Amino acid sequence: xxxxxxxxxxxxxxxxxxxxxxxxxxxxxxxxxxxxxxxxxxxxxxxxxxxxxxxxxxxxxxxxxxxxxxxxxxxxxxxxxxxxxxxxxxxxxxxxxxxxxxxxxxxxxxxxxxxxxxxxxxxxxxxxxxxxxxxxxxxxxxxxxxxxxxxxxxxxxxxxxxxxxxxxxxxxxxxxxxxxxxxxxxxxxxxxxxxxxxxxxxxxxxxxxxxxxxxxxxxxxxxxxxxxxxxxxxxxxxxxxxxxxxxxxxxxxxxxxxxxxxxxxxxxxxxxxxxxxxxxxxxxxxxxxxxxxxxxxxxxxxxxxxxxxxxxxxxxxxxxxxxxxxxxxxxxxxxxxxxxxxxxxxxxxxxxxxxxxxxxxxxxxxxxxxxxxxxxxxxxxxxxxxxxxxxxxxxxxxxxxxxxxxxxxxxxxxxxxxxxxxxxxxxxxxxxxxxxxxxxxxxxxxxxxxxxx
Numbered sequence: 001x002x003x004x005x006x007x008x009x010x011x012x013x014x015x016x017x018x019x020x021x022x023x024x025x026x027x028x029x030x031x032x033x034x035x036x037x038x039x040x041x042x043x044x045x046x047x048x049x050x051x052x053x054x055x056x057x058x059x060x061x062x063x064x065x066x067x068x069x070x071x072x073x074x075x076x077x078x079x080x081x082x083x084x085x086x087x088x089x090x091x092x093x094x095x096x097x098x099x100x101x102x103x104x105x106x107x108x109x110x111x112x113x114x115x116x117x118x119x120x121x122x123x124x125x126x127x128x129x130x131x132x133x134x135x136x137x138x139x140x141x142x143x144x145x146x147x148x149x150x151x152x153x154x155x156x157x158x159x160x161x162x163x164x165x166x167x168x169x170x171x172x173x174x175x176x177x178x179x180x181x182x183x184x185x186x187x188x189x190x191x192x193x194x195x196x197x198x199x200x201x202x203x204x205x206x207x208x209x210x211x212x213x214x215x216x217x218x219x220x221x222x223x224x225x226x227x228x229x230x231x232x233x234x235x236x237x238x239x240x241x242x243x244x245x246x247x248x249x250x251x252x253x254x255x256x257x258x259x260x261x262x263x264x265x266x267x268x269x270x271x272x273x274x275x276x277x278x279x280x281x282x283x284x285x286x287x288x289x290x291x292x293x294x295x296x297x298x299x300x301x302x303x304x305x306x307x308x309x310x311x312x313x314x315x316x317x318x319x320x321x322x323x324x325x326x327x328x329x330x331x332x333x334x335x336x337x338x339x340x341x342x343x344x345x346x347x348x349x350x351x352x353x354x355x356x357x358x359x360x361x362x363x364x365x366x367x368x369x370x371x372x373x374x375x376x377x378x379x380x381x382x383x384x385x386x387x388x389x390x391x392x393x394x395x396x397x398x399x400x401x402x403x404x405x406x407x408x409x410x411x412x413x414x415x416x417x418x419x420x421x422x423x424x425x426x427x428x429x430x431x432x433x434x435x436x437x438x439x440x441x442x443x444x445x446x447x448x449x450x451x452x453x
Contacts, residue, residue, distance in 0.1 A: 006031035007427040008447050011434025014039065015444070022444050024050045025453045032453075037062045048072045057083035057090070064088040065109060096129045104133035116141070124150035131157040139166055151178035158182035184208040194219050203228060210234035211273055229253045229267035237275040237296065250294060274300050287311060295320040302326035321345060328355055335362045343369065346376035356383050367391055375400045382406040389414055401426040408433035415440055422447075 003010035006029065012018055013026055013035025023043075026032030027050035036043070037051055037059050048068050051059050052075070060083075063076060079085040092110035095102045104115050107129060111118055119130040119141055131137075131145050131153060145157035146169050158165065158179040165173050165187055173183040174193055184197055185208040197209050209215075210223050210231040217240040223231055224245070235241060236249040256264035278286060278300045286304060289297040290311055295318075301307070302315045303326050315327035316337050325348065327333070328341050338361045347354045355361065366384040369377055370391045375398060381387060382395065382403075387410065396407040396417055401424075407413060408421045409432050421433035422443075433439070434447065 001034070002428045002431040003031035003034070004427040006451070007430035008422060008434045009451055010035045011431035012439075012444060012447055014431075014435040015437060015439060016041075017437040017439070018444060019441070020044045020046055022441075022448065023047045025448050027051050028054050028453055029451060033059055040067075042067055042069070043072075045069055045072055048075075052076070052079065052084065055084075057081075057087040060084040060087035061091045062088075065105075096123075096125050099125070099128070101132055102129055104130065107133060120144065124148075124153050128153045128156045132159070135160075135162070137163055139163060142166070143169065146173060146179075151176075154178045155182065161186045181205055181208045185211055187212075188214040189219070191218075194222075198222060207231055207234070213277060215240070224249075229256055229261065229264040230271065233267045233271055234273065236294075237273065239275070239277045239281075243292075247293065276300070279304055283307075290314055295323055298323045299326050303329070305330050325355065328358070331359075333358060333360055335360050338362070339365050342380060343372065343377060346374060347380060356380055370394055375403050379403050379406055382410055385411050387412055389417075392417060396420060401429055404429045405432045408436060410436075411438060413438055415443070418443070 001010065009026060009029050009031040012022070013032040018026070023032075023036055024046055027036055027047065033051060033055050036047065037055070043051075043063075048063060049072075051063065060076060060079075063072070068076070076085060089110045092102055092106055096107070102110075107118055107126075108115055111121075111126070113121075115130055115134050115137075119127055119134065119137070121127055121130075127145070127148060127150070134141070137145075142157060142163045143166060146154060146165065148154050148157070154176065155178045158173065159182060165183055170183065170187050171193070173179050174187075174189075174197065180197075180200075181202070181204045184205055189197070189209070189212065194209065194215075197205055200206065206226065207228060207230045210226070210228075211234045215223075215238065220235060220238045220240040223235050224241075226232065226235075232249045232253050236246045236253075241249070253264045253267055257268055274296060278289065278297065283306065286301055287307070289301050291314075292298055298315065298318055298320065299322055301311075302318075302323050307315075312327060312330070315323060318324050318327070324341055325345075328338055338355055338358055342355055342361070347356050356363075356366070363384065366381050367387055369381040370387075372378050378395065378398070379402065381391060389412065392407050392410060392413055395403055398404055404421060404424060404426065405428055407417065408424075408429055413421075413433075413436060415438075418433050418436060418439055421429055424430050424433070
């Protein structure tokens with residue numbers, strides 16, 4: 001994390017080529033110490049000793065597991081300061097008490113017991129932590145959690161569709177207020193169970209039922225008169241409604257949204273459910289949604305990979321950008337489609353792999369993005385690891401800090417450009433320049449000397 005007051009030191013602490021002596025000296029400063037303690041690779045014993053000498057319990061939190069040698073683990077376990085000695089265990093136990101997610105391996109290390117023992121521990125918060133972290137637990141373990149005496153543990157155990165609720169447990173779970181909403185979203189329902197849930201005064205229960213993918217046509221018909229916007233959108237996405245009904249439901253919610261109804265806005269804009277059933281429908285049926293007025297159906301259609309050429313031409317030119325991006329993720333997307341899309345709109349970095357990583361993307365075109373007017377498009381030029389130095393100079397002069405940061409991270413950056421970026425007014429740019437593996441060792445020493453280290 002960038003230290004805004006000392007970004008050169010925090011960046012240097014992350015630099016993968018910083019040698020042991022640099023890290024030892026850097027450990028004397030809090031900005032460098034914080035970054036060093038979170039480096040992913042195993043730390044040399046001398047570096048760990050320096051961190052312990054200058055740091056405190058906050059520094060020691062990350063010094064555990066394979067990141068430190070067995071000798072250093074013993075050194076920490078015998079440390080005279082309990083804040084250092086118990087730092088990792090205290091952090092995990094505090095996280096468990098607060099209900100914060102902790103990885104199951106970290107739970108095992110902190111408590112010194114296997115997950116199979118922790119999941120039946122006396123403390124409900126610990127059992128809940130294991131249920132939250134042990135994603136691929138066996139069904140017999142899941143059954144034990146479903147029978148847990150603590151309602152919070154049972155709720156956590158059913159937060160996700162997997163590992164699921166065994167058929168013999170469904171009736172009991174649907175009658176349990178602690179897990180009813182979670183379970184009603186996913187399990188197949190009998191007619192009686194559906195009727196009982198629909199009689200609930202809890203709107204969350206009805207919303208959960210409406211989004212259940214296993215509903216029959218008769219069940220969906222029972223939901224048609226519900227005025228809840230979230231229910232209406234869920235029903236509109238059902239395979240059991242015709243186009244006219246779907247249009248009517250969406251129009252009702254859109255009208256409420258236009259009138260300022262917050263629930264309607266959330267149902268339309270923040271509802272991440274999709275008509276997943278469409279992906280499994282026969283091709284002829286799926287193609288009937290090619291011209292659907294509702295982009296969610298076209299977007300799901302675009303995530304299929306077996307469409308005919310004419311359908312791809314239509315989706316590649318869809319008015320909705322999200323549909324075009326979904327279509328571009330198909331394995332055989334043409335290079336010109338990918339280049340046109342990225343040149344016009346840039347990439348979406350939080351969805352991996354990104355489109356610029358698509359095997360059909362013409363990577364030789366990347367350096368031509370340098371002159372594009374949109375800075376998010378220009379930024380993509382930096383994905384060329386051999387981007388020429390003149391182009392890097394041009395991007396290093398960009399008004400946008402995120403572009404300059406990209407130059408600071410680039411493998412082909414020169415020492416002169418790194419020097420320039422190490423004096424950048426934006427701390428995050430300085431941090432990334434100092435973290436670049438191309439930073440020469442003499443420059444690292446100068447940073448330390450300037451800081452009095």
